[in-house]
Amino acid sequence: MPLTKANITPRQIALITALLLALPEAIFLLWLQQSWQWALLTLLVVFGASYWIIATLLEEFINRKIKLIYKFIHKTKATKKEETYYKYVLPAKTLEDVSQDVEEWANENEKEMQLLRQNEQFRREFLQNLSHEFRTPIFAIQGYVETLLDGAITDPQVNRRYLENASRNIDRLTTLLTDLDQISKLERGELVLVRQPFVIQELVKEVFESLAGKAEKQQMHFVIKKDSESPLTVNADKEKIRQVLLNLVENAIKYGKTNGNVTASMYRTDGQHVLVEVTDDGMGIPEKELTRIFERFYRTEEGRTRDSKGSGLGLAICKHIIEAHGETIHVRSTEQVGTTIGFTLSTR
Ligand SMILES: Nc1ncnc2c1ncn2[C@@H]1O[C@H](COP(=O)(O)OP(=O)(O)O)[C@@H](O)[C@H]1O
Ligand SMILES: [Mg+2]
Known part of the structure; x- marks a missing residue:
């Protein structure tokens, strides 16, 4: 795999930095003392020590940050199981694994948001339909009752018909309410089936x-x-x-x-x-x-x-x-x- 900036690992960073630190020092010593043994020893010691320090610190640092990200993703305080996970499984993950996990998490979240938005839309439409369905019969009843009160009640030609019309609209409201009650019970999962x-x-x-x-x-x-x-x-x-x-x-x-x-x-x-x-x-x-x-x-x-x-x-x-x-x-x-x-x- 080519060494690009995007997928360079903490160890590679440590390796390069340690080399950059150790090499000039060894060359300088070689030039100063003309002794290649000393130069080689310095090279090995400085390289080894700085590689170990840098790699350890860097990994520690990155793991701490990643742990934070995972805690954020899971939105909880770590349980016993997760502690084990953070301690033993997580360090084995490469940064690529982590970025994939984060991407999956983001997708999941997006899906959840979509569902919520859809439900919201559903609720809005439901309320709109509901008020529409109620308005028609109520206005009709209001119309008939007002006309009756305004004098039609003494008119034998229409009074019975108006009352019958009002009554029909009341029936419609009753049906609507019964159906609504039923459907909301069904949707809440409250109606249990009694099979026979x-x-x-x-x-x-x-x-x-x-x-x-x-x-x-x-x-x-x-x-x-x-x-x-x-x-x-x-x-x-x-x-x-x-x-x-x-x-x-x-x-x-x-x-x-x-x-x-x-x-x-x-x-x-x-x-x-x-x-x-x-x-x-x-x-x-x-x-x-x-x-x-x-x-x-x-x-x-x-x-x-x-x-x-x-x-x-x-x-x-x-x-x-x-x-x-x-x-x-x-x-x-x-x-x-x-x-x-x-x-x-x-x-x-
Ligand atoms: N047998 C059918 N023939 C034609 N259209 C129907 C039939 N059954 C249902 N529909 C259509 O489906 C709609 C929904 O039916 P339904 O939920 O029973 O409501 P409702 O009977 O109160 O209108 C009806 O309004 C009608 O437009
Ligand atoms: Mg029907």
Whole structure:
């Protein structure tokens, strides 16, 4: 390796300095006394002594500085283990090793900073969405109540309708709060799963029954796919999975088409998993929005127009629940053709 300024070692510095000290002295002695024995002896003694002193001091000095850097990086007072590390491992490190360690540490720190910045951005957006979602129904309620107080209350033509409208917006606020409560519990990891074996087809039928009224209003039909009828037992938190199915089927009704079908299918994928899918033949989701619908508050433009009451939290909650089970949820959709949202469950 060529001796450049960048990678010169403390020993090399000591060697050069010791030579520079010893050589002129020996030459001077040789010239003064004309005795090469004395000159050689001086050369050896001065060289040896200064090399030893310089090398020791320099290494000691550098190690002390490096120790300081490591302490700074680890941000702690040295523990017993680290003391051993500083004493025996660290001195064996070259300056290059140290600079690599520092570089790694800097990269790590940069990554951490990035994550923090991202979280900050997330929080800001979340608050913004939150106040937006709350503002709409509250302003609507305010409007209806003020109009009523201003005299509309005695007008039999409108008073009941205004009260009903206000009540609908209160419902929306309640849904929003319930969803928010749920999602924050999920994100804090406070909801514990209570797994139990159950037949998935039975749960699907129960969900279909509880939403039969809503489907009827849209003249929609619930279907269980032909080859999905033989009972499959899964091991999962039944009530949470009920919630997932409720939201998926509700979405299928809301964003499906009048007189359309909501189809549930269940397959065994391998020995350990079952795939559950809810399909509609409705308006579909634009391709560029497919990856975003699982985000909190995210709703497509068409979705908002179709149904003003949703919170955009339903699919985010579904994703949390499915991922808490260690499973996955996914979407396939074509505009004007329909949407399929599917998730996996474990059989054991
Ligand atoms: N079956 C579906 N067909 C079309 N779009 C859907 C469907 N399911 C969900 N979406 C879109 O995804 C968005 C998010 O759904 P979700 O989180 O359940 O919120 P919400 O039901 O309150 O609108 C919806 O607003 C809608 O734009
Ligand atoms: Mg929904």
